[in-house]
Amino acid sequence: MLRLRCKAKNGTHLMQGLTHQSCVQELKHKVEELTGIPCDVQKIMVGYPPSSLDLRNGDATLNDYPIKSGDTLIVEEEKNKPKPPAVPAAAPIGVPKGPVLEDAVPTLQRRVVPADNSCLFTSVHYVVEGGVYEPTCAPEMRGLIAQIVASDPTAYCEAVLGKTNEEYCAWIRREDTWGGAIEVSILSKFYQCEICVVDTQTVRVDRFGEDAGYQKRVLLIYDGIHYDPLQKALAGSDAPPQTVFSTADDVTLAQALELADEARRKRQFTDVNRFALRCMVCQTGLVGQKEARQHAKDTGHTNFGEV
Known part of the structure; x- marks a missing residue:
């Protein structure tokens, strides 16, 4: 049995009666019952920093999402969300239905970010924030890493950083320096999520935070000098992309490796x-x-x- 707290503007409510086998639609109806926010305009977020859940598949079970007992779900109303399209009338008996669109399934794809020496920071910010592109986030991300490193000079010593703690903190704040494995590891710990980097040259995945027991995973693709975020999006749709996945989602991870292999075959590395x-x-x-x-x-x- 899941014991969840639903936090909305009209207060915090304890949600009972849900299990990991409950479907998404049950969750939405429970949220509507407690908050008064209709199912089709709910934005449900979980974790820290809060990331939106992709709940478009009403038949999926909660076991498919990074939700565990004791979590607080943050619920907002998406006032500008377009109304769902009207359901077309059923075709008369004997009239064949129209063709089913085969591409109406979210696919994993690369979201290109600028090659401005800060692609790693822009990419990580994009995926952990649920597909929010913020081109000016790099100085804040660099400053965050510098603060974390400066706060623990024992863990982040010269043997680890390749520089003294003080030199590294000044170096990482510069606009012309590039992030790499050390910075990804630090950001994985800060955001409490596994960061998987798929390499287009070797077609391997480096999993930062793999042994930390995190429930969330984000994906980046790396070609030797440049990082881009990976996301699942529906072609031709204005729906927000999915950038945060469950660490149990091996299917999406395999799809990321397929993208890397395709890039390798095209020598994009x-x-x-x-x-x-x-x-x-x-x-x-x-x-x-x-x-x-x-x-x-x-x-x-x-x-x-x-x-």
């Missing part, structure tokens, strides 16, 4: 251990990681291949 590179956008020849980074910064081109 950068091998920073070799020097002969070519921009696959403008065909400029480049030498080494330094030139590739500068080219990405100057042009916004992030698709590189080996020569």
Whole structure:
């Protein structure tokens, strides 16, 4: 039995009578009963920072979502949400129905962010905030990491950082520095979620926070110099994308690896251990990681291949 708290503007209510086998529609009806917010305009969030739940599939069970007993669900009314389309009248007997749209299923896709030296921070912010793109978030994210590192000089020592604690904090705040594994690990702990980075060169996944018991997972794709967030979205729909997944969702993780493999076969990666590179956008020849980074910064081109 789940014991959930429903927090809305009209107060906090204890929700009872739900189990992990209850369907999404039961949850929505319970929320409407307690808050008065109609099912079709509910925005239900969970976790910290709060992330929206994709509850469009009313037949799905709560076991498919990162909800556990004792959680507080934050409920808001989406006042600007368009009304659901009217259900068409049933076709007369003997008249065949129209074709079913095969693409009316959310698919996993890359959401491209600028190549401005802060792609990692922009990408992480995008996925943990449920698909909210905020191009000015990088200084805040860099400052957050610097504060965390400065607060624990023992854990974040020179042996870990490759710099003194003080030097690292000044370095990570600079606009021209790039984030990597250390920063992903710190952000995973801060946001209490597993961050999976799929690599397009090796077609492997690096899972940060894998052993921490987190219930939430977000996905990034990495081509050697550039990070982009991954999201599930419905083609042609204005519905918000899904960027937060359950750590038990191995299907979506496998789909992310398929995207990485497709990018590898198209040679959409950068091998920073070799020097002969070519921009696959403008065909400029480049030498080494330094030139590739500068080219990405100057042009916004992030698709590189080996020569």
